[in-house]
Amino acid sequence: MKNQKDKPDIVAVAKLAKVSISTVSRSYNHPDLVKLATRKKIDRAVQKLGYIRNRAAQAMHGRRSGTIGLVVPTIDHAIFAEVVQSFSDALDGEGFTMLIASHGFDLEREYSVLRKLLEHRVDGVALIGLDHSEATYQLIEQQEIPAIAVWNYDAQSRIPCIGAENTEAGRMAAQYLLSLGHRDIGLVFPKTNDNDRARARLSGALEELDAAGLIVPDEWRSEAPYSIGEAKRVCAEILARPTRPSAFLCGNDVIAQGAIFATMQAGLTVPGDVSVMGIGDFKGSGEMEPALSTIRVPAKQIGTLAGKQITEMVAGEVKTPLRQRCELRLLVRETTRQKT
Amino acid sequence: MKNQKDKPDIVAVAKLAKVSISTVSRSYNHPDLVKLATRKKIDRAVQKLGYIRNRAAQAMHGRRSGTIGLVVPTIDHAIFAEVVQSFSDALDGEGFTMLIASHGFDLEREYSVLRKLLEHRVDGVALIGLDHSEATYQLIEQQEIPAIAVWNYDAQSRIPCIGAENTEAGRMAAQYLLSLGHRDIGLVFPKTNDNDRARARLSGALEELDAAGLIVPDEWRSEAPYSIGEAKRVCAEILARPTRPSAFLCGNDVIAQGAIFATMQAGLTVPGDVSVMGIGDFKGSGEMEPALSTIRVPAKQIGTLAGKQITEMVAGEVKTPLRQRCELRLLVRETTRQKT
DNA sequence: AATAGTTTTGCAAATGTTTTCATTTTTGAA
DNA sequence: TTCAAAAATGAAAACATTTGCAAAACTATT
Numbered sequence: 148m149k150n151q152k153d154k155p156d157i158v159a160v161a162k163l164a165k166v167s168i169s170t171v172s173r174s175y176n177h178p179d180l181v182k183l184a185t186r187k188k189i190d191r192a193v194q195k196l197g198y199i200r201n202r203a204a205q206a207m208h209g210r211r212s213g214t215i216g217l218v219v220p221t222i223d224h225a226i227f228a229e230v231v232q233s234f235s236d237a238l239d240g241e242g243f244t245m246l247i248a249s250h251g252f253d254l255e256r257e258y259s260v261l262r263k264l265l266e267h268r269v270d271g272v273a274l275i276g277l278d279h280s281e282a283t284y285q286l287i288e289q290q291e292i293p294a295i296a297v298w299n300y301d302a303q304s305r306i307p308c309i310g311a312e313n314t315e316a317g318r319m320a321a322q323y324l325l326s327l328g329h330r331d332i333g334l335v336f337p338k339t340n341d342n343d344r345a346r347a348r349l350s351g352a353l354e355e356l357d358a359a360g361l362i363v364p365d366e367w368r369s370e371a372p373y374s375i376g377e378a379k380r381v382c383a384e385i386l387a388r389p390t391r392p393s394a395f396l397c398g399n400d401v402i403a404q405g406a407i408f409a410t411m412q413a414g415l416t417v418p419g420d421v422s423v424m425g426i427g428d429f430k431g432s433g434e435m436e437p438a439l440s441t442i443r444v445p446a447k448q449i450g451t452l453a454g455k456q457i458t459e460m461v462a463g464e465v466k467t468p469l470r471q472r473c474e475l476r477l478l479v480r481e482t483t484r485q486k487t
Numbered sequence: 488m489k490n491q492k493d494k495p496d497i498v499a500v501a502k503l504a505k506v507s508i509s510t511v512s513r514s515y516n517h518p519d520l521v522k523l524a525t526r527k528k529i530d531r532a533v534q535k536l537g538y539i540r541n542r543a544a545q546a547m548h549g550r551r552s553g554t555i556g557l558v559v560p561t562i563d564h565a566i567f568a569e570v571v572q573s574f575s576d577a578l579d580g581e582g583f584t585m586l587i588a589s590h591g592f593d594l595e596r597e598y599s600v601l602r603k604l605l606e607h608r609v610d611g612v613a614l615i616g617l618d619h620s621e622a623t624y625q626l627i628e629q630q631e632i633p634a635i636a637v638w639n640y641d642a643q644s645r646i647p648c649i650g651a652e653n654t655e656a657g658r659m660a661a662q663y664l665l666s667l668g669h670r671d672i673g674l675v676f677p678k679t680n681d682n683d684r685a686r687a688r689l690s691g692a693l694e695e696l697d698a699a700g701l702i703v704p705d706e707w708r709s710e711a712p713y714s715i716g717e718a719k720r721v722c723a724e725i726l727a728r729p730t731r732p733s734a735f736l737c738g739n740d741v742i743a744q745g746a747i748f749a750t751m752q753a754g755l756t757v758p759g760d761v762s763v764m765g766i767g768d769f770k771g772s773g774e775m776e777p778a779l780s781t782i783r784v785p786a787k788q789i790g791t792l793a794g795k796q797i798t799e800m801v802a803g804e805v806k807t808p809l810r811q812r813c814e815l816r817l818l819v820r821e822t823t824r825q826k827t
Numbered sequence: 828a829a830t831a832g833t834t835t836t837g838c839a840a841a842t843g844t845t846t847t848c849a850t851t852t853t854t855g856a857a
Numbered sequence: 858t859t860c861a862a863a864a865a866t867g868a869a870a871a872c873a874t875t876t877g878c879a880a881a882a883c884t885a886t887t
Contacts, residue, residue: 154630156842156843156844157843157844158843158844166866166867167866167867167868168843168844168845168867168868169845169846169866169867169868169869170865170866170867172844172845172846173845173846173865173866176845176846180864180865180866181865181866182864182865182866185865185866197626197629197630199602199605199606199630200606200843200844201547201606201608201843201844202543202606202607202608203542203543203544203546203547203552203607203608203843203844204543204547204842204843204844204845204872205843205844205845206543206844206872207541207543207544207547207842207843207844207845207871207872207873207874208844208845208846208871208872209845209872210844210845210872212543212607213607214586214607221572222562222568222571222572222575223568223569223571223572223573223770224568225565225568228562228563228564228565228568229563231562231563232561232562232563232589233563235562235587235588235589236589239588239600244586244588244603244604244607245586245587245588246554246584246585246586246587247575247585247586247587248575248579248584248585249572249575249576260579262539263584264584265539266539266540266541266542266553267542267543267552267553267554267584268541268542268543286537289537290494290537290539374770374771374774375770375771375774375775376771376773376774379774401771404771404775405774407776408774408775408776411776412776430563430714430715431714431715431716431741431744433716434714434715434716434719434745434748435715435744435748436747436748436751436752496872496873496874497873497874498873498874506836506837507836507837507838508837508838508873508874508875509836509837509838509839509875509876510835510836510837512873512874512875512876513835513836513875513876516875516876520834520835520836521835521836522834522835522836525835525836540873540874541872541873541874543873543874544842544872544873544874544875545873545874545875546842546874547841547842547843547844547872547873547874547875548841548842548874548875548876549842549875550842550874550875
């Protein structure tokens with residue numbers, strides 16, 4: 148009867164291959180130091196036993212664990228999914244595996260999931276955004292672990308960051324709408340607590356509108372969580388008011404979709420009656436009918452750069468600049484039009 | 488000058504708290520066995536030093552690593568994102584962390600990422616679907632690691648599975664379209680190699696159409712990758728043919744969206760001129776305008792159940808049935824209509 | 828105050844690997 | 858053949874923990 152603890156270890160391999168443990172270890176970590184014939188013997192033994200080396204044991208030697216932690220608010224979100232995927236691919240290319248943890252937009256939980264990642268001795272961590280609790284920042288600093296903030300750019304950031312300037316995104320969107328002659332603009336953004344991205348976008352937009360001498364009445368401002376349905380509902384409310392805006396500026400593309408559907412449902416047309424402006428350029432935004440005008444945030448690029456940089460930091464090659472700013476782009480498509 | 492290797496370990500904590508290492512260890516793993524006063528002393532020392540316990544070292548003792556591996560084709564995909572998120576949440580609830588790896592719909596790579604997960608000594612693994620290479624299955628069996636297939640249900644599956652019957656989904660969709668009187672049906676599905684979900688859906692649909700005496704001409708069949716844009720393009724092609732189908736049966740909701748947009752772009756209306764049927768019920772499908780008729784696959788439920796079950800398997804409580812079938816539901820919304 | 832439990836604690840072995848240093852084997856001239 | 862240098866291998870210490878066992882410190886009971 149097979150025992151529970153029969154997982155073959157390096158000792159078993161060594162015995163079967165009739166070499167010492169050290170040689171087996173070396174044949175994995177410094178293959179050039181062991182004779183080809185010996186390596187073959189070892190390989191055969193490994194095959195036969197179904198041996199898989201134990202990273203946990205390796206990690207104990209101050210060796211790297213080969214994992215990078217990623218902390219996200221949620222994975223179930225078009226834009227984060229894209230960042231996560233490209234980040235993961237970038238790590239993969241360097242031989243790392245991604246340990247992921249989500250906190251559901253709760254900065255308290257963020258701290259505790261980060262701790263958990265640290266218990267697993269990740270070689271580095273990436274967090275989304277720059278909005279983190281003091282405890283979180285202190286943990287990172289105290290543990291002296293390579294860390295990087297993804298998604299936002301801020302020249303004053305406390306840890307290295309790679310991303311775009313969300314204030315700028317809000318500003319660009321507002322500016323564009325203003326340039327089309329819109330003066331009656333509805334603002335629909337996600338909740339801004341524990342979410343610096345949304346906050347920055349909103350304040351950027353507000354700043355720009357303010358500069359143009361506009362004030363957005365409260366009836367035209369709403370909060371929508373990240374969901375087409377909710378966004379649609381709040382936009383419908385706004386449209387049902389006595390006077391309606393001639394354009395919607397939305398905190399992200401999902402909200403913008405909601406706005407479009409609400410408009411259609413109200414028997415109005417986009418962009419004929421109402422223009423709709425998104426931020427993000429999610430997958431599919433450009434192919435919708437009508438195609439969504441938006442500010443492109445290069446999620447894939449951000450994820451890839453972040454993955455590369457964190458592995459470099461772990462490897463100790465910090466040659467690259469610590470902060471990287473990714474450029475936004477105004478995408479004029481079909482949901483916006485000159486105010487008539 | 489602070490040394491590099493100054494990460495505090497359990498020894499440092501023990502010294503500072505003036506107790507033995509064993510006591511510190513116990514205060515983490517069996518707190519009930521150590522006196523409250525002692526525990527407090529230890530906590531204080533831990534605080535002061537910023538000690539974080541090392542899971543890697545724990546794992547070496549046959550103790551569980553506290554991680555579960557998840558292997559997915561891609562994360563950047565509405566439906567997987569939902570499964571991944573709910574799976575992760577379920578694990579979290581049980582104190583596990585998710586180690587994730589994606590293979591980009593390549594079964595060879597799947598094998599190698601699974602191996603990598605195993606090197607990290609995950610306590611269990613979940614894979615998407617039931618389509619895996621022989622090597623992959625053998626690896627799982629040989630390593631005797633708790634494993635579970637997520638997303639598909641099959642009573643004959645080689646490893647436990649939790650999911651829905653995709654053949655059934657295809658069948659239901661086809662049946663519904665037939666019941667509306669449609670006889671001219673366009674079929675747009677993702678590539679079916681290395682993707683048993685799509686394959687099963689397609690064969691289910693075909694089966695049903697066949698039973699009704701229908702054969703779908705080749706001009707009305709297309710492959711679309713997972714992208715609105717591509718789907719839109721191939722559907723547009725189909726619509727440009729001399730005779731066009733009165734309905735599209737789509738392999739998933741994203742493709743269905745593409746079909747809708749293609750139809751609109753061609754100056755036709757949904758469901759007036761063309762009915763569109765999806766499969767999946769992705770987030771937002773119900774809130775689009777017009778709302779998408781589809782077959783609901785309960786992604787969140789599947790992810791949650793899978794997460795629960797794998798932790799139970801790891802804990803050795805295999806009381807639950809090994810296979811779980813989640814029910815599909817026909818959602819009649821606005822993109823389908825009786826053939827006139 | 829002594830005894831028998833009971834609760835806490837410490838010692839030391841064990842876990843699966845890597846790595847330094849020393850030793851053995853091989854190689855290539857002389 | 859012999860010798861030195863180079864290449865390949867092995868022994869053992871080190872890594873950060875957990876845990877079985879035994880010893881020590883308390884409690885409650887007589």
